[in-house]
Amino acid sequence: MTDLLVIGDVRTMDPRCPRAAGVAIRAGRVVALGDWRQLRRQLPAGTPELAPAGAVVLPGFVDSHIHLMWAGRAASRVALADATGIGEIQARISRYAAAHPGRSWIEADAGFDPPDLAERRLPTATELEAAAPGRPLLLDRKGHDALVNLTGLRYAGITAATPDPPGGRIDRDPQGMPTGLLVEHPAVALVRAVVPAPDLATRVGWIVGGQRELLRHGITTAVDPAVAPADLAAYAQAERTGELAGRTVVMPLGDDQVSDADLRRAVAEAGLAAADPAWLRVGPTKLFLDGGGSLGTALRSVPWPGTDGYHGHQSLRTSTLRAHCAAAAAAGRGVGVHAVGDAAVALTLSVLADVDRRTPVAGKGFHVIHAYLGPTAAAMAAARRLAIGVSAHPALQWHVGRDLLTRLGEPAAAAANPLRSWLDAGVLVGGGSDAPGPPVSVLHGMWQARTRRVRGRDEPLGPGQAVTAEEALALFTTGAGQLAAAGRPGAGSGTLYPGGPGDLAILDVDPLTPEPSALLSGRVVATVVAGVVSGG
Numbered sequence: 193m194t195d196l197l198v199i200g201d202v203r204t205m206d207p208r209c210p211r212a213a214g215v216a217i218r219a220g221r222v223v224a225l226g227d228w229r230q231l232r233r234q235l236p237a238g239t240p241e242l243a244p245a246g247a248v249v250l251p252g253f254v255d256s257h258i259h260l261m262w263a264g265r266a267a268s269r270v271a272l273a274d275a276t277g278i279g280e281i282q283a284r285i286s287r288y289a290a291a292h293p294g295r296s297w298i299e300a301d302a303g304f305d306p307p308d309l310a311e312r313r314l315p316t317a318t319e320l321e322a323a324a325p326g327r328p329l330l331l332d333r334k335g336h337d338a339l340v341n342l343t344g345l346r347y348a349g350i351t352a353a354t355p356d357p358p359g360g361r362i363d364r365d366p367q368g369m370p371t372g373l374l375v376e377h378p379a380v381a382l383v384r385a386v387v388p389a390p391d392l393a394t395r396v397g398w399i400v401g402g403q404r405e406l407l408r409h410g411i412t413t414a415v416d417p418a419v420a421p422a423d424l425a426a427y428a429q430a431e432r433t434g435e436l437a438g439r440t441v442v443m444p445l446g447d448d449q450v451s452d453a454d455l456r457r458a459v460a461e462a463g464l465a466a467a468d469p470a471w472l473r474v475g476p477t478k479l480f481l482d483g484g485g486s487l488g489t490a491l492r493s494v495p496w497p498g499t500d501g502y503h504g505h506q507s508l509r510t511s512t513l514r515a516h517c518a519a520a521a522a523a524g525r526g527v528g529v530h531a532v533g534d535a536a537v538a539l540t541l542s543v544l545a546d547v548d549r550r551t552p553v554a555g556k557g558f559h560v561i562h563a564y565l566g567p568t569a570a571a572m573a574a575a576r577r578l579a580i581g582v583s584a585h586p587a588l589q590w591h592v593g594r595d596l597l598t599r600l601g602e603p604a605a606a607a608a609n610p611l612r613s614w615l616d617a618g619v620l621v622g623g624g625s626d627a628p629g630p631p632v633s634v635l636h637g638m639w640q641a642r643t644r645r646v647r648g649r650d651e652p653l654g655p656g657q658a659v660t661a662e663e664a665l666a667l668f669t670t671g672a673g674q675l676a677a678a679g680r681p682g683a684g685s686g687t688l689y690p691g692g693p694g695d696l697a698i699l700d701v702d703p704l705t706p707e708p709s710a711l712l713s714g715r716v717v718a719t720v721v722a723g724v725v726s727g728g
Contacts, residue, residue, distance in 0.1 A: 194220065194723040195239045198696060199228040200247035203704075204688040205669045215249060217694035220722030224690055242725060244717050248702050250665075252412025252695030252721065253634045254672035254686045256583045257561060257624030259335065260416040260440065261395065261423060262301075264402030266628045270300035272331070273629065277310035278319055285323035297387050298324055302331035302339055303629045305486055305595045317342045317372025330383055334629060335418065336484050338380040340372050348383040357382065359448065359507040376483055376507045377447065395426030396435060403437045407726045409633050410697030410716040413439040413685050415624070415676050417528060417561065417583075418478050420445050421458035428463045431472040438721055439471055439685070439695070441676050443478040443528055448512045452477065452519035470693070475678050476526035476557040477516055481508050482536035485565050485608065486592035488599055490533035492565060497600060504533050510543065517547045517558070526557025526678055528583065534566040541574040554579035557678025559622075564589065564609040565596075572617035581620035581675050584611055584667070586640035587630035593646025593653050606654030611641055615663060622675035623667030638664040638703055639711040661704045696720035 195218050202212040204225060214228030216235055224231055232241075270288045275281045281304075289298055306312050320329050320341035329341040340348070352368045360379030363371045374380045390398075406414055419427065419442040430436050442464075444455040455477060459465070464474055483489025483505040488496055491504035513529070520527045529540045540560055544553055559581035575582065589609040596605040614621050623641070625632050639645075641664040644652035652658070659667070673686020685693050701714025719726050 195235060196694065196720065196723045196725070197228065197231055197235055197239055197241045198249055198698070198720065199241065199243035200249040200698065201702075202249040202688065203665075205251050205666070206687050206689050209689075215688060215694075215696065217720070217723040220694050220724075222688055222690055222692050222694050225688060242698070242718060242720075244698060244700070246700060247717060248699045250410075250697045250699065250703070251669050251673075251686050251688045252693075252719065253410045253668045253697050254413040254622070254676050254684060255406070255411050255624050255632075255634070255668070256415050256622035256672035256675040257417045257585060258406070258411070258414050258627050258632065259418060260402040260406065260414050261398045261419070261426070262335070262402070263405055263628045263632070264398030264400065266301055267401055268398075270298065272300045273303035275304055276308065278315045281315055282319065282323035285320070285329065289324040289327055296328065297344075298327055298329045299387075300331045301628060302333045305592075307595060307598055314339060314373060317345055317370065320372060328387075330387060334484055334487065336376055336480075336487055336489070338374045338383065340374060340383055342372075344383060345370055345372065347386050350382060354382075359505075359509075361505075375489060376505055377480060378507065389422065392426055392429060395423055396430050396433075399426060399430045400435050400437070403440075405632060406438055407719045407721070408716065409635075410699070410719050411438065411632070411634065412693075412695035412697070412719060412721045413441070413673070413676055415441040415443060415475060417443045418445045418480075419443060421450065421455065421462075424458055424462035424464060427472055428467055431467045432463070436471050437726070439693070441473050441475040441678070441684075443475045445478045446512075446516050447480070448509050452516050469683070473683065475676070476528045476559070477520055478528050478530070479508055479513060479516055480530045481513060481540060482506055482531060482533055485532050486595035486599075490565050491531075491536040491539070492533040493535045493538070503535065506536070510539065513540070514543050514546065517543055517553075518551070521547050521551040521553050521556060521558075524556055526553070526559065528557075528559050528561050530561045532562045532565050534568060534571070537563050537567045537571050541571055541578065541580065544578055544580060545574065548578055555679040557675075559583055559675055562588070562626075563614075566604065566607060567610065569613075569617070572614060572619060576618045579620075581622060582614050583624050583675055584609060584614065584621050585624045585626040585630065586611070586637045586667075587633070588626040590636070590640045590646050591630040594648045597649075597653070607657070608654065610657045611659050611663075612657040615659065620671060620674055621667060622672035624672060634668045634697075635699075635701070635703070635711045635714050635716075637668060639708050641667060642708045661706070661708075665703045694720060694723040
């Protein structure tokens with residue numbers, strides 16, 4: 193923490209003082225806003241000054257849903273996100289295997305979908321085996337599914353006789369043999385159980401690398417929304433050793449096997465109670481209720497087109513959802529529920545309504561994550577009545593919009609990610625990226641929210657759900673800040689005010705520009721956290 197005077201066109205996001213010409217920071221906190229000449233006289237002589245030409249100064253951006261540790265981890269994996277064919281995937285894996293002969297398991301983030309590949313399908317276990325014979329291989333598909341080669345299947349003991357685990361599915365060919373595709377967390381867990389766990393130093397390194405990427409984009413507060421119990425200790429260690437360069441909210445990950453009591457024990461054992469809450473806080477519990485839209489596994493009230501009556505995947509028992517929500521509400525905490533399909537959103541809100549009859553859920557951080565495939569007006573009204581927020585991700589919609597078109601057709605895909613409808617219903621919406629995979633850039637996220645553009649398509653997809661420039665900016669400041677705060681006033685930032693954190697995003701573009709395309713060429717010239725400046 194340090195002292196700093198920042199000069200520029202300051203947008204505070206505080207209606208009591210919306211504009212200023214400077215921000216004075218002392219000991220890492222905002223002490224005054226106003227004319228920079230007057231602020232200079234209030235600060236000690238020699239206080240450093242930052243005055244980029246033409247700068248627009250904003251509260252540090254808040255990402256309500258970014259897999260921070262995974263973002264740092266991606267640098268150590270095979271880069272496959274932009275692969276255009278199975279042959280290219282094989283070649284990249286082969287090169288990586290040759291360059292890392294000492295690693296037993298080879299891992300990668302498989303951000304591609306069938307439409308991205310020339311073959312219009314995913315690689316099989318046999319094709320992946322050919323890329324690295326005898327080396328076990330695990331490709332993570334968007335934090336839900338996975339692709340595994342023959343050696344990986346063998347290590348995990350998965351054969352034609354292996355039953356599908358509850359809440360998951362082992363994809364099989366017509367002869368009943370596993371294809372290498374594992375659908376949803378319980379199936380992926382069969383392989384994860386035999387992959388060597390990274391050590392504490394490696395996990396801390398991922399956190400440091402992930403935060404470095406966030407600071408480049410002006411993000412000073414991040415919510416990591418799926419932190420396994422084993423990863424909580426890494427966050428505690430990073431805070432203890434001063435390696436957290438940004439403010440972080442961790443959401444402990446529960447499931448059918450990990451109860452609320454288990455998570456509380458894990459939080460205690462990790463030493464998170466000793467962390468400075470200004471830098472590291474435990475947020476709501478995270479639960480995965482259904483699959484993904486681009487994966488074709490989200491839980492819908494109507495069947496997925498082209499299937500034999502398949503409505504999607506419920507990867508968590510309803511009783512587990514109810515138990516976690518009831519326990520959290522009773523303890524004054526919230527839960528963030530991954531619910532993509534309309535049936536998953538409706539089920540989540542129904543359970544929360546039941547919990548609310550016994551213990552009020554408002555003001556505790558309960559929110560629905562994604563909520564983008566056809567949520568009904570009734571669901572939106574229920575969310576407003578219960579004061580349940582929504583963590584929404586324009587960058588994700590840019591990333592998967594073309595896949596939704598392929599699976600669902602124009603009307604349903606155009607209605608996806610209904611930001612306009614959620615806001616008009618009076619629901620708190622906080623912006624996020626769901627990176628890695630979708631772009632981390634907040635400027636990109638604001639552009640997409642305003643234009644409804646998706647990759648691979650020139651025309652907007654569902655322009656009626658676009659938001660204004662002011663609303664797009666609020667998504668990643670006040671909106672995401674309220675979600676990150678989880679009911680604790682001021683804890684999530686997103687606003688500049690005297691006494692608040694000295695966190696800033698300094699841009700060379702006005703986010704309220706009438707021309708959204710200017711956001712794509714704009715950049716973050718500096719990021720400030722507690723008065724400490726880093727480059728954009």
